[in-house]
Every structure is written in C-alpha cells, then in structure tokens.
Amino acid sequence: MDWMYMWMPIAGVDILWPGLVLIGFSVGVIGGFFGMGGAWMVTPGLNILGFPMAFAIGTDISHIAGKSMISTIRHSKFGNVDYKLGCIMIIGTVIGIECGAQIVMWLESIGKIGSVVRWVYVCVLLLIATMVFVDYWKAVRKKKAGIVGEHGAEGLTWYKTLHRIKIPPVMHFKVAGITCSAWLPIMVSLLTGVLAGFLGIGGGLLRMPALVYLIGCPTHVAVGTDLFEVMISGLYGTFTYGAKGRIEIWAVFVMLCGAAIGAQIGTIATKYAKGYGIRIAFGLAVIACMVSIILKQFKYDIPATVLILGAVGLICLYICLIMFRGAAQELREKKAAEEAAVA
C-alpha cells in the first residue's frame, strides 16, 4: 500500500494521493456547479489527510485558483461570464477584503476574535439559506398564480429596487442582461469583500447569492462571473501563501488533475439544471456548512468534519447525476433528430 502514499517534501508528510484526487474532483464538481472556490470543504479534508493547517489553507487556495480557471474557461464558452461586471467587482472585493482583515486585527487586539467570527459566520449563512428558501417558496407561489417573467417565475426581486438608483455612471452589462449604476456592483462587492475578509473565506459563498439577489444576474451568469472573481483572488492568494512558504505545489498538481474533470462535470451540469435547482442545492450546502460550524463551536470536531465531508460527497453525487442524465437525454435527442433528418 506504500504506492498509495506520496511524500510531500515541503510539508514533510506522507499523503494518500487518491484522497487528494478525490477531494479535487468533488470540489471541482461542486465549485463548477455553484460558482465558488470551496475552501470550507477542502481545508478540513486536507487537514484530515495529514496536512498541517497552514499548508492545508495555502495549498487549498492555490488549487482553488487553478480549478476556478478551468471552470471559468468552460463557463465562458457557455456565455456565463460577464467579464465587465467581474472586473468592476474586483475593485470593491479587494478593498472590502482588506477592510475585513483590519476589523479582524482590531477584534484580535481586544481579545474578542474567536467566537465573534464563528457566530457572525453562522448568522450570515443562516441569512443566505433563509433568502434562498424564501425566494424558492415565493417563486413557486408566483408560478402557480401564473406570474411568469422572461426567464421564468422569480421570488425575491430586491435587485429591481436597487436598479432604480441611477447614480452615474450607469452601465449596461451585456452578458448579465442588466443596466444599473456601476456603484451597485462596487458596493455589493465591497460588502461581500468585507464579510469575506472578516470571516477568512474566499467569498464565493457570499458573492454568488449577492450577484443573484442584489445585482440581478441570472443564476448561471452569477455562477460563471463569480468563478472569474474567485480565480483572480485565488491567484493573489497563491502568491502570498507561496511567498510565506505554505504551498505544497505537488499536492496542488495532484488535486488539479481530479479538479479538471470535476470542474467540467459541474459546469456542464449547470446546462441541465434550472436556476432554482442550483439555488436550492446551494441552500442545502450552506445549511450543512452552518451546522458544521455550530458543531465546531461546541467542540464536536469529528461530527463537524463527518457532516461536511458527507455533505460534499452527497452533493457531488447529485450534481454528477444531473450531468450524466442530462447528457444522455441530449445525445438521445440528437440521435433521434439525425435519424429523422436522414429519413
């Protein structure tokens, strides 16, 4: 069984490399489908495989950058990436993350960092999950009442109110199909950046629902555009953690081999899923993350890890099922069309 272990010369540990491929694959599927990096799933997984925590975080960020690049390329070919919107949001994100980090430093100096961050994280996740399920419930009611828009029935439409605030410059974002003040994406990304910097996460988990509910992007475009931003912030994180000596580059390579396939599957699965299907699955993933953090807060570390990894496995299987069933259906229809054309 020695062949299943790979020596990591920088971290100084032997790692089960099939575990790395599996983590890369699962997070590739989930990240490509939901439009997020997935650090909250990968870091505990790497820690369990044997990486010291600092190396788990640094290696994870580097892997996220590479995986997001793969997903962005694929989403871009589907027409799901609004580069103009993504570039404008980077401004707010970078400033926001730095502000969030400063708040953390201040809390640390007054000795209040630990539980404050965890409980804020739980509240934010609860808010996101509530938004997603209230949105779905409202959309179902509207659909039953026959109130259907261009892309189907919509639940929460906060973005419509925000679009009415026309502070110049007003810009049109062609891929997202929205016209709004440029300050809207900047302020939204500033808010999500502050939260991400404060909570120590990449921000995809926060930015995707913000793109949908506050900016008004269609879900698929929110997924693709968010991945573009995760890629940019991931590359910056790669440099900073690499310079601090906390990246195991061979582990990144192994994880990316799994992530490359996973990202393709997750991204293509969005083609066969309706926007609300993606939102509901996202809401369930957020709930699993929230419960895991609550368990960790009360020192139930093993159940927290089991819950997160179990949720990752189940969601990954669900997305793979969507993709394979959708692809099989498409190929059947294509074959039937070709046979009809020949006849």
Next chain:
Amino acid sequence: MKIVSSGLILVVSLVALLLPEILWAAGGKAEMLVVVADTRHVSSGMNLYLLDLYNTNPMGFGLLCVIVTALLGSSLGFFTDLLMKQTGIDLKSRKLIEH
C-alpha cells in the same frame, strides 16, 4: 532652584530606567514560523530545484506557484475541454431557465 534641578534629575533618571523596560515589555510581533524543506534525500532534477528555490528565494517561489497554477489550470482546462468535445454534447450553448 535646587528642588527644580533635583526634580529634573529624578525625571531623567526614571526615564533612563523605564525606557529599556518599556522596550523589553513591548516585545516585537511574533515572528512567522520558518519551514525549511529537507533536500538531503532528494535527487537532482525538478524536485531539487523547487526545494532549493523554496529555501532560498520565497518571493521567487511564490511567483513560480502563481505561474505553475495558471499554466496547469489553463492547460488542464484546454485538455479536458477537448475530451468533453469527443462526447458529442453541445458545449457552446445553454438555455437560461430560472424556474
């Protein structure tokens, strides 16, 4: 005059005594833990080059990580894209249906 000069001497002495104490007590920021990669059992080649770069040039290693990640990401993305094209699935269009 004598009281003023005594007072001044007292203040100066106190400062002279307290200053090193303040500096010691303040302490510096905690230094980052330095990890050194063990190159003793690594044969020559890519592994040795990477570990030497890691040990001697942190900025260079950081830059290399970015370049390697970007190259790996784009080449794996391109390669798996070619693989997916072989399946016959339409990879250029999708419908935007929310509900």
